[in-house]
Amino acid sequence: MSTILEPSKVTPFRQVLDPTGKVVNPDLLPDLKDEDLRELMRRMVFIRVMDQRAIKLTRQGRLGFYAPVAGQEASMIGSEYATNRDDFILPGYRDIPQLLFHGWPMYQWILFSRGHQHGSDMPKDTHFLMPQIIIGAQYVQTAGTALAFKLKGEKRVAITYTGDGGTSQGDFYEGINFAGAFHVPAVFIVQNNQFAISVPVQLQTAAETLAQKAVAAGIPGVQVDGNDILAVYAVVKEAVDRARAGGGPTLIEAVTFRFGPHTMSGDDPTRYRTKELEGEWEQKDPLVRFRSYLQAKDLWSDKDEEAAMEESKEAFNDALKKADATPKMTIPGLIDSMFEVLPDSLKAQRAEYSDKEEA
């Protein structure tokens, strides 16, 4: 029988550490100093603690919209660590950790979660958008952002994120296709956490991997163990460096799993995934794996762990205080932010709201 029509796996899978923290691919070990390795661990612990706290605060009504991140720390933190500060991130709605380490003040994230405009009024010296709610919209914007860098001759890269569900969007294809056609400095990351809310990736596509979707766009695609922070860093670093050097865009699929629910708005994972599956992924916890690796190298102690946890708690407390002290946004303020120059009709509507509300 002819095999011409048989689909085949066309993208590589990258892993550096196995789930026990043992190096299985020494050739791929990234060139990171001990201090960088410790920093990666510190950030993962910081985020794991922050996530637990955010979940509690959401239940208490002190946070608004929140999509838990536990389980995905390696793909989030490892990928962001591979970027430069002036590289531009176009995140999906779950990608809070990357933004926090790319310069988003934590209190502004809290305000964003609560639905306050100041949350996404990013500080002047930072380079990212607030989380995107439409699943594929940021992919096409990334092509445009990267084209701007290319046309201006800036050595910057646009990095974007979506999930497994996002790869079904038309904008996903349009984004990677435009980026390929214009050969722009962009890195497209898919965090495949196995479920788009409740729909498993197997129902999302007949494609064996999500990375292979790069083939149709004519750009490199690679699948990486998204729970292996060293592999994520290595793959993203290479893609970012290549993009910066004029080598064009890359699609990266980070294979991972979210331990918690989709969001804190009533999602119940027991309706769509088994305890067995959750147990399998707990064995691949990105923190456990990297901690074992560092401990074997004598680079991480219980004291370090406690310090990182404490730091996270304190940062969250300070951020909450600052967020609580921020004045509420106003209707006149909202109207003013619609245009650079307000049309007369909107000026008239603005006048319908009292000065009291403005103050």
Place this chain on the structure above:
Amino acid sequence: MAQMTMIQAITNALDLELARDNNILVFGEDVGQNGGVFRATDGLQKKYGKDRVFDTPLAESGIAGLAVGLAMQGMRPVAEIQFFGFVFEAMDEIAGQATRMRYRTNGRFSCPLVIRSPFGGGVKTPEMHADSLEGLFLQTPGCRVVIPSNPYDAKGLLISAIRDNDPVIFLEHMKLYRSMRMEVPDEAYTVPLDKANVVREGSDLTVIAYGAMVHTALKAADELEKTKGVKAEVIDLRSINPIDIDTIVASIKKTHRAVVVQEAQRSAGVAAEVIAQINEHAIYHLEGPVLRITPPDTVYPFAMIEDEWIPTPQRVLAGLDKALSL
């Protein structure tokens, strides 16, 4: 001064603006080598290079999203949607993204972009080319929508649109592209994005229109004066978002009667909004109800009956007669 068609005036505006500011980019399907399917960008790629005037892959959301990304990083994109009926493909990037960027980021980022697009009926296109979809963007906060009715306005409005720091939808009626020539100044000039234009003075009735319907309304007004001695004032809105209600009210204070003519189907569109605003600002100056002369609430028809579907001078005239009798 030169005699120009509307398409020439548009090319001329793009040319002058491309020369003025290196951040201005012109792109879309077939706009590069081919100069656009209507030749609106004819010769511009040769003059300004492939980095500034270029073809894109055939995907409207990609085109609009590209414009959002570019605009956010300080470029000044002028993107073409080849026919406005295709804009549904780009709705999220325009209405969900570009128009919200300034608000979302409290001004940290904005989208100074122009979406240019041909639209309008009477030229026997296949489906999804001729539809008047401007009403969708009348309901979209955060953008301006301008629709020129002649070459002079087309050039001045397009230059204003490109220089504006917020998203502007710039709609070009296909039937007007080459139907008239007009004296157009050689140099760059602007026409304000939010001011209507009184194109025919009159004292007995106000007719409000935009795009190709301005010319239909003018024909009906001429006929009305010839046959009945009734003098209709005709207002060309030029911008449908925002609507220049002051110019409309000033006219109604003089005429006390009004009719709105539009090429879009009847409900919840520009005519409805104009009438709502007249109700708010000028109801006590009216001697009768404000009527709308529009096609019925159907999809845009296949070409064979489009000329009957679009308001004709005869239908407008009948509408004006009716408004005068109420």
